[in-house]
Amino acid sequence: MSHVCHGAPLASPAPSSHLRPPVIRRSKTAFLLAFLLLPAAFMTRAAPPAKAPSFYATPFERRPDFRTLVALGRALFSDKALSASGRVSCASCHDPAHAYGPSNRLPVQLGGASLDQPGLRAVPSLTYHQGIPNFQEHFFDNDGNDSEDQGPTGGLDWDGRADSGHEQAAGPLLSPFEMANPDTAAVVAKLRTSANAAAMRDAFGPHVLDDPKHAWNGLLLALEVFQQSPADFYPFTSKYDAVLRGQATLSKQEARGLAAFNDATRGNCAACHISQIKRGAFPQFTDFGLIAIGVPRNPAIPANAKPSYRDLGACGPLRTDLATHDEYCGLFRTPSLRNVATRGVLFHNGVYTKLEDAVRFYALRDSDPARVYGKAGSRRFADLPEKYVANLNADAPFGGKPGDKPTLSEAEIADIVAFLKTLTDGYVAPARKDVASASR
Ligand code: HEC
Numbered sequence: 001m002s003h004v005c006h007g008a009p010l011a012s013p014a015p016s017s018h019l020r021p022p023v024i025r026r027s028k029t030a031f032l033l034a035f036l037l038l039p040a041a042f043m044t045r046a047a048p049p050a051k052a053p054s055f056y057a058t059p060f061e062r063r064p065d066f067r068t069l070v071a072l073g074r075a076l077f078s079d080k081a082l083s084a085s086g087r088v089s090c091a092s093c094h095d096p097a098h099a100y101g102p103s104n105r106l107p108v109q110l111g112g113a114s115l116d117q118p119g120l121r122a123v124p125s126l127t128y129h130q131g132i133p134n135f136q137e138h139f140f141d142n143d144g145n146d147s148e149d150q151g152p153t154g155g156l157d158w159d160g161r162a163d164s165g166h167e168q169a170a171g172p173l174l175s176p177f178e179m180a181n182p183d184t185a186a187v188v189a190k191l192r193t194s195a196n197a198a199a200m201r202d203a204f205g206p207h208v209l210d211d212p213k214h215a216w217n218g219l220l221l222a223l224e225v226f227q228q229s230p231a232d233f234y235p236f237t238s239k240y241d242a243v244l245r246g247q248a249t250l251s252k253q254e255a256r257g258l259a260a261f262n263d264a265t266r267g268n269c270a271a272c273h274i275s276q277i278k279r280g281a282f283p284q285f286t287d288f289g290l291i292a293i294g295v296p297r298n299p300a301i302p303a304n305a306k307p308s309y310r311d312l313g314a315c316g317p318l319r320t321d322l323a324t325h326d327e328y329c330g331l332f333r334t335p336s337l338r339n340v341a342t343r344g345v346l347f348h349n350g351v352y353t354k355l356e357d358a359v360r361f362y363a364l365r366d367s368d369p370a371r372v373y374g375k376a377g378s379r380r381f382a383d384l385p386e387k388y389v390a391n392l393n394a395d396a397p398f399g400g401k402p403g404d405k406p407t408l409s410e411a412e413i414a415d416i417v418a419f420l421k422t423l424t425d426g427y428v429a430p431a432r433k434d435v436a437s438a439s440r
């Protein structure tokens with residue numbers, strides 16, 4: 001089982017000042033836009049004949065506009081009163097100051113009613129999720145001649161198991177090791193007495209909190225819409241974006257890093273972490289594919305103390321619908337590398353805390369497994385039972401055998417790290433010397 005990656009290597013980005021803004025394309029976003037744009041009565045009638053009435057067709061008394069929902073969602077995102085402990089909000093794990101990822105270097109965070117329940121996976125960044133397609137086992141990228149089956153693709157969470165922001169948000173609110181509410185009724189009861197109760201009523205109507213279903217759906221909708229706010233979650237303000245707009249240039253080292261990142265015989269990173277403008281949209285640094293790359297087991301995760309516990313990604317245990325698919329064991333969704341330099345833990349199990357180590361993993365996995373996995377490589381793929389090792393991707397930068405020359409040198413690893421640091425949002429161009437002196 002191998003995922004076909006389609007990032008054609010690119011020597012250097014073509015500067016262009018007349019690019020279309022990044023396009024949003026996925027069905028759930030279309031539904032969301034429909035919610036925001038269409039009058040309520042039309043929505044209820046026009047809802048597709050589904051098994052259950054569409055989430056977006058919830059007949060709220062009032063239909064808030066985008067700005068109201070973003071403001072409400074922002075407040076709810078950091079509302080600790082919605083957790084069983086009263087001490088955890090979404091923002092506790094997804095810190096806005098850290099690209100909505102964790103602010104510490106712990107591989108997993110503590111949650112639960114007494115904040116003593118460790119999680120099972122590293123907290124992902126929530127930036128640049130706007131283009132993630134719904135999970136599909138067979139993904140075809142519709143760009144004309146490119147109709148190859150790219151394999152399992154998309155979905156939220158490391159294993160792609162949630163299809164929308166509202167479906168996903170229910171997870172942490174009810175997870176015993178996150179916000180730990182016993183059921184939706186408990187969340188709604190907390191919402192009624194929370195500081196955000198008035199804002200909920202202002203947005204959805206005075207009786208929204210009297211109806212448990214409406215209150216729950218309103219909460220999830222506000223959280224979902226907030227996470228679609230471009231200014232907060234996908235601003236495209238990194239140095240690399242400035243370079244793509246022709247407003248900045250990479251340093252020599254960053255440019256060497258980009259070249260190695262794109263080169264199909266060296267980093268080949270762009271095969272999965274797309275780096276070039278596609279159909280007018282700025283790159284997301286992911287193709288959303290689920291891929292097995294076999295990062296080392298992380299002994300710092302408490303669940304891993306039990307040797308039989310294995311996080312196999314798409315085939316379980318957190319995801320249950322594909323449990324019989326051996327070919328999906330070990331697969332995790334390729335994350336965007338935007339803002340990756342702000343992350344204190346890397347990969348689904350947070351096994352690395354330094355970007356250098358994460359990049360070196362790619363260079364050494366097959367050429368020097370002893371260094372990656374420990375003594376003589378004996379703990380190689382300790383997180384993946386032998387029968388699934390065939391699922392591992394073996395294209396460059398992987399491939400080869402122990403003792404071969406690594407596909408990336410130490411200097412190239414440092415160059416790639418320098419390049420990855422250009423993907424952090426909030427780049428401010430240094431004041432130009434001539435402008436500075438002219439103003440003096
Ligand atoms: C205790 C820490 C914690 C809290 C609190 C928490 N999350 Fe998360 N979040 C995680 C972890 C860990 C994952 C990865 C889960 C997985 O892959 O199984 C995650 C995944 C996500 C994802 C999917 C990201 C991706 O890359 O696919 C979204 C969206 C998200 N969380 C939103 C929220 C929202 C909204 C809240 C509040 C209602 C919240 N989270 C509360 C830890 C947390």
Ligand code: HEC
Nearest residue numbers: 267268269272291332333334335346347348358359362393
């Ligand atoms: C075959 C597809 C593929 C290629 C090629 C690839 N990656 Fe990845 N990358 C992934 C997947 C899948 C993950 C998540 C794996 C996991 O967590 O188990 C990932 C995760 C990462 C992460 C961790 C991000 C985070 O938020 O935790 C970094 C850093 C990274 N890749 C950098 C690179 C670099 C640099 C290269 C080139 C040397 C590269 N990748 C090549 C698929 C790929």
